[in-house]
Amino acid sequence: MMDFFKFFKKTSSSSKDIAKERLQLILVHDRANASPEFLEMIKGQLVDMISxxxxxxxxxxxIKLTSMESEDNVEVPALVANIPIKKVKHSSKF
Structure with a gap:
């Protein structure tokens, strides 16, 4: 029964956990060799194509870089895009 209440309890991350998460994100950016300008370029191209x-x-x-575990259980960079859609364009070309 105690676990049920833990679900609603606000959890706080320690400074150590926050620092570890930030370091992991920095490492992902370094491994992917992706500068902020590079991410903006990708964002622009995605917008053009999806539009x-x-x-x-x-x-x-x-749009952000994060990491995920590959099938080989190795941490690899992953590009995550959240693109809100207002409506789908209908065309006879499709």
């Missing part, structure tokens, strides 16, 4: 098919909320787009 051909959908109306998107350009202000709400979030």
């Amino acid at each position: 051909n098919y959908m109306e998107i909320d350009k202000e709400g787009i979030e």
